[in-house]
Amino acid sequence: MRAPRVNAVTTAPTAPTTEPPVQAAGSHRLSQLDVLESEAIHIIREVVAEFERPVLMFSGGKDSVVVLNLAAKAFWPGKVPFGLLHVDTGHNFPEVLAFRDATVARLGLRLTVAKVQDYIDDGRLQERADGTRNPLQTLPLLDGIAAGRHDAVFGGARRDEDKARAKERILSLRDEFGQWDPRNQRPELWNLYNGRHTVGQHVRAFPISNWTEYNVWRYIEREGIELPALYYAHEREVFRRDGMWRAIGPVSEPRPDEAVETRTVRYRTVGDMSCTGAVDSDAASVAAVVREVALSTITERGATRADDRISEAAMEDRKKDGYF
Incomplete structure (x- = not known):
């Protein structure tokens, strides 16, 4: 039976169909989007099964919205079994923050917001000369992970975005200081993901790592996902x-x-x-x-x-x- 499509940000899940989809005679191949969706849902379920306190980075941007949609599908008809975390730099687009809050309220999820402005106000961080706060997110992010005792953190990063992200595995180990060593990457053969870690370490999990921007937009179109x-x-x-x-x-x-x-x-x-x-x-x-x-x-x-x-x-x- 085909899994139901769940619009994670606009409507409640629809009931699954009782009839199998019509296919051409002898045709049993999944589409590219079906394969990517299946892989992502498998990753999300594996992480939830293997780790104690996962959390999803959710900014209201398209990639995090897609990951949330996939999580809703992964556990339908149950509720998404983890909370959301956002590092608010204070420079975010107001319409994106409004969309973020509306989505969280609609789905009844728990959102924790770590604010860069709080760190600037108490002296833990200082404004940069170039005015951007994006590089200032690291400390609030690591503190938020530690405060929530999260051992796995979902993100919407994709390999096609940047050459540094292209180096990273789907499950990426971070040490006791939250740092990433690109020379110490674990093999992920045959879709086997190694989540082994010690106390103080955590894993970043990227369910749509193998997707491209084009895949993301085709999926948004297919699923009818709302965006800012x-x-x-x-x-x-x-x-x-x-x-x-x-x-x-x-x-x-x-x-x-x-x-x-x-x-x-x-x-x-x-x-x-x-x-x-x-x-x-x-x-x-x-x-x-x-x-x-x-x-x-x-x-x-x-x-x-x-x-x-x-x-x-x-x-x-x-x-x-x-x-x-």
Whole structure:
């Protein structure tokens, strides 16, 4: 019997059909999306079975929304058996935070928010000269993991996003300090995942590691998953900086030599407003975004994330320190 489709962010699960799907005679092959979905659900179930206190990093961005949708399917008709964790930098897009909170309330889940601003206020962290807070997430993240005694942390990272993430396994061991050693990666042959760890260590789990941006959007289209509106084309006041369109906001102000324009743009990724750029786009629907992504030759992080341009190894350096 085909598993029911669960829209994890908009509606309650529908009852499973009692009739098998109609297939062409002799055809029993799963689609690519079915294979990826099956693998991700298997990973989520394995982690929940093997670890005591898993948690899901949930920002309201498309990848974390997809992972939450997969978790809802994995345990349907039961409730998702773990809570959510978000590191709020204080520079997030307001509409994404509103979507995050509405989703959590709708599903009746528990969300823990670690705020970078609290760490700045009490002196544990200091503002960076470049104004971005994305690299400041590491300490609140590690403290949140320790406070919740989480031994496994789900994330929506994918290998196609960045070369550092391409090195990482689906189950990635972090040491007692939350650090990642890219030279000490465990083999994952035949879909066997090694979650062995000692006291103080934890594992980062990436159920959609093998997905691409195109796979994610095709899955969003197939499942009818709702996302924050800024993923779709809309008019917004922006200014050009570092080859990207930056949104105007309290933490993202143009310099005197940067002209403000009203353009039709959308966001491929929704990190901090202070370091995330928009792209020119008229893709106002999921189907249009799928077509646009299919033609893209640059990853979403490469095209729109200024924090990844700090150095050639910016992402890898942050991951070694404990960043996701």
